[in-house]
Amino acid sequence: MSPPRRPGRPPSQLARTKILKTAHDMLIKDGFGRLTVEAVAAQSGVGKPTIYRQWANASELAMAALMSGGPVKLEESGTNLRSALTAQMRSLVQAFATTRGRQITMTLAAADPESEYTKAFRNQVILSSREAGRALLQEATVRGEVTLPQDVEVLLDMIYGPVYYRLLVGHRPLDAGFAESIVAIALDAVANADRKPR
Amino acid sequence: MSPPRRPGRPPSQLARTKILKTAHDMLIKDGFGRLTVEAVAAQSGVGKPTIYRQWANASELAMAALMSGGPVKLEESGTNLRSALTAQMRSLVQAFATTRGRQITMTLAAADPESEYTKAFRNQVILSSREAGRALLQEATVRGEVTLPQDVEVLLDMIYGPVYYRLLVGHRPLDAGFAESIVAIALDAVANADRKPR
Amino acid sequence: MSPPRRPGRPPSQLARTKILKTAHDMLIKDGFGRLTVEAVAAQSGVGKPTIYRQWANASELAMAALMSGGPVKLEESGTNLRSALTAQMRSLVQAFATTRGRQITMTLAAADPESEYTKAFRNQVILSSREAGRALLQEATVRGEVTLPQDVEVLLDMIYGPVYYRLLVGHRPLDAGFAESIVAIALDAVANADRKPR
Amino acid sequence: MSPPRRPGRPPSQLARTKILKTAHDMLIKDGFGRLTVEAVAAQSGVGKPTIYRQWANASELAMAALMSGGPVKLEESGTNLRSALTAQMRSLVQAFATTRGRQITMTLAAADPESEYTKAFRNQVILSSREAGRALLQEATVRGEVTLPQDVEVLLDMIYGPVYYRLLVGHRPLDAGFAESIVAIALDAVANADRKPR
DNA sequence: CCTTAAACGAGACGGTACGTCGAGTCTTTCC
DNA sequence: GGAAAGACTCGACGTACCGTCTCGTTTAAGG
Structure with a gap:
């Protein structure tokens, strides 16, 4: 009934946010080909294992970064x-x-x-x-x-x-x-x- | 009238063929992500510089390999x-x-x-x-x-x-x-x- | 008073030892001209970057290997x-x-x-x-x-x-x-x- | 009785001179470590095989270049x-x-x-x-x-x-x-x- | 309050591949 | 038939990242 909280330090939401922000900026600026886990870690001031703990590779990180802004909002007004x-x-x-x-x-x-x-x-x-x-x-x-x-x-x-x-x-x-x-x-x-x- | 042949050893057509063959096989078997210049060189018995003399990177090599079979033949018979x-x-x-x-x-x-x-x-x-x-x-x-x-x-x-x-x-x-x-x-x-x- | 330990994984003393040992053997057996970083890495089971992290080139590695046995011991007994x-x-x-x-x-x-x-x-x-x-x-x-x-x-x-x-x-x-x-x-x-x- | 001339194009004395000159300059300017057969060939406008026909490797070429100026002249005047x-x-x-x-x-x-x-x-x-x-x-x-x-x-x-x-x-x-x-x-x-x- | 355990930063590890340079050889055309 | 040019195979260079692994340091929950 109680929230099944495990002991130990909980993952840092701040770190996650910084990583995604940095990855997204890097994607837009330099493209997917330049998006390396190494660079994201260095630029966001986060350790590499912190990234690998959440994503298996640069592709998943890129996908997470691209999804992090929420889904694309589509206008659908129209009577017909x-x-x-x-x-x-x-x-x-x-x-x-x-x-x-x-x-x-x-x-x-x-x-x-x-x-x-x-x-x-x-x-x-x-x-x-x-x-x-x-x-x-x-x-x-x-x-x-x-x-x-x-x-x-x-x-x-x-x-x-x-x-x-x-x-x-x-x-x-x-x-x-x-x-x-x-x-x-x-x-x-x-x-x-x-x-x-x- | 004579063919304007430059001096020096001409590029080996055999090497080119072996490279493209190997690259194509590797593309089909392992996918583009596994196509490395290193591996193509090793597997085709060709030096890396011989590859780099013709293609700037793995992408170009992959494109060349995919084009090497000639264009896709399209049937277009039909009266209407x-x-x-x-x-x-x-x-x-x-x-x-x-x-x-x-x-x-x-x-x-x-x-x-x-x-x-x-x-x-x-x-x-x-x-x-x-x-x-x-x-x-x-x-x-x-x-x-x-x-x-x-x-x-x-x-x-x-x-x-x-x-x-x-x-x-x-x-x-x-x-x-x-x-x-x-x-x-x-x-x-x-x-x-x-x-x-x- | 506490030893001023820097963060991060400390350099592996084992790796260093293996590198120097291999380099020294190679120097004695094949000579300086055959001492390549590539070969030392391969033969000592160590990654190339691990070598380059400590020595800038093959010369420095060779010098380190030659120094690793400690200084030449010179007998100096003698009354006159x-x-x-x-x-x-x-x-x-x-x-x-x-x-x-x-x-x-x-x-x-x-x-x-x-x-x-x-x-x-x-x-x-x-x-x-x-x-x-x-x-x-x-x-x-x-x-x-x-x-x-x-x-x-x-x-x-x-x-x-x-x-x-x-x-x-x-x-x-x-x-x-x-x-x-x-x-x-x-x-x-x-x-x-x-x-x-x- | 005729001068024992072998058939074929005779070795170019000019090429030899250019090679040695270039090699010597390069030795003085960049040092032995930078003296490559490749560079000497390129800079002297000579083909690599022309160099290899006369010297087995860069060391021999360097020695030839260093000897090409004639022996070091030593003054030896002196009565005692x-x-x-x-x-x-x-x-x-x-x-x-x-x-x-x-x-x-x-x-x-x-x-x-x-x-x-x-x-x-x-x-x-x-x-x-x-x-x-x-x-x-x-x-x-x-x-x-x-x-x-x-x-x-x-x-x-x-x-x-x-x-x-x-x-x-x-x-x-x-x-x-x-x-x-x-x-x-x-x-x-x-x-x-x-x-x-x- | 004080363990306990996980996540943290940092950074070295063994690897793979990169793209470049030079070695020495081979093949062609030009004198 | 040698000189010259240049492509060849080969091997090593030094670098960039990979994904993994210690380290010593927080940070919170639970005993």
Whole structure:
């Protein structure tokens, strides 16, 4: 009933905070490739074992740092699918069109895909918007606005995949019209219409 | 008229081949994270400087190894857009649904995005199918099969991005129906129809 | 009063011992030219950085290894200058007439003459016998056995220099009579005598 | 009857000269430790094999460079042993009191003591003055100026050894009075005298 | 209040790989 | 057919980090 508190000195919340702060700054400034446990320890004034006690390697630390700001907040105001989805995509693109987006991509690429830590990162940072989008689509279906294709998963990938595709490949920037264009094309594919009889 | 041959011992084509072969095998077997110049040199019986004379680091070497098999061959038979695009996507998915696909993704993520080598890799390995797809779409437009949206670039990203998205994030496999589903949804977005008057 | 212990894990005395032992063996067996930090690390089962943390390069390591056996012990029994100096020279020649002597010479030649490490090596290994000899000469002067020349430094160089000269140039071996001959000639130069009036 | 000309392109005397010049400059400027075949080839505009065709390694090249200026010229004017020997020692000290002296010492220390090249270097550069000194001593003996000790070799080592001893150990400079002091002490040891009856 | 136990900083440890330099050899074209 | 140029294999360099391991020092909970 009592909180099962173990004896001994409890982990320092301050140390954890300093580590994550330093790691995040370093990620933004120098990129994932320069994020070393050694440097984070030195710069945050913390011993290396204190880091290794919480994260197994630099990838996990990077993921923790990228998650530490809380989940990406997505605006989803909108009375119909188009406006809601556009608002969401706009804030998503805005959040990723920075250095941070590229670092998230690189961190994910470097992470052990089987690790629990990686799965949590994936769900919180990468797939949460995809799930939000799925909800929007389902609501719109209920409202009769759209008719979803058989394979909704693929539709979702077609909406959210291009964001990471551009970050990864870098052939084109994540710019302003990107969100609108995606929504427009996606809705053309699913929009209900008397005009789409067959 | 004579071939402008420089003096000195010419680079050994054999060495180059052995290096690329070893690097490719190592990529497939152990992954990009384990591909070290040291190990490639040791395993291919080549000196490290011989590797560094041609590639600046492990990333470039990995890209060279992944390109050394020649470009991915895409089937594009088909009389209409749907069949041609489906054939292409099928062979693309098949080519990437292996370990190689994941390694290509990780290699690209780790590469210096500004390097000339990276750009070549991107064009040859990642974007060549996208360009082929663009050609298919344009031909179909000429034939009157489809009406392209304003932002064709985004449409192309929606077709090819999901492949890398799934490789990168790993939330779903690149399976059989994937190619068909993408083509189906994409064509729904652009298919010409009297049924889509305005 | 308490020993001023710095924080952190203390250097491993075992590692240091293993390194010096290995380096010394290698010096005697293969010579200074073959003493590489790489080989010492491999053979002593120690990481390279552990060596570099204590010595800046192979020269310093070699000097440390040559000093690690403690200073050369010189016998100096003798009631008069001749017997004392002869005893000292005999043990000096014996100590240097081995491979070790040649390695000391080569190590000294290769060392940075300005380095503090080199100076310590010089004083402990090369000049300590010279200083002992100076003491013997001074005592004998006090006893009235000899009259020293103006430039005692040169006299000392004439006594001890030939040892290293033969090691370096190799024109003649460091053999048994060498010690006696040097002492005999040196004493001829300084021996007091009514026979050497003015 | 025809001059015995071998076929093929004759060795370039110019190349040889350039190599030796470059090697000598490099020795004086950067020291023996920095004299690499690579650098000499690059700086003299000659291929490495051209160097290796004539010298087996950097040591031999260094010795050749140090010998290329011709033997050290020693003044030996003097009517009696003291003046002749002093003149000789003065010019010897002067010749070696420069960077060149130290490089000669280091080169000798690094050379393979068994090699023919090393022996030639030793005889021409190191021991020639010693032999000249032996001649002076013998002439003086004939003239009745001095009585040589049993072991003349050791006496010679005591005269010439200190020069290299100071160069090698560096505890004292090769300065002006050095030559005089050595001669003075040496002559005290061998000077004939009624004053030295026993 | 005073053990007890864990987390702390510091930093050395054995390792792996880095990217560079130089050695000495080999292969080609040029005189 | 040797000179010259330059790529080759090889080995060692000295550095950066890895992830682990003592150390001696806090810091809190529980006896």
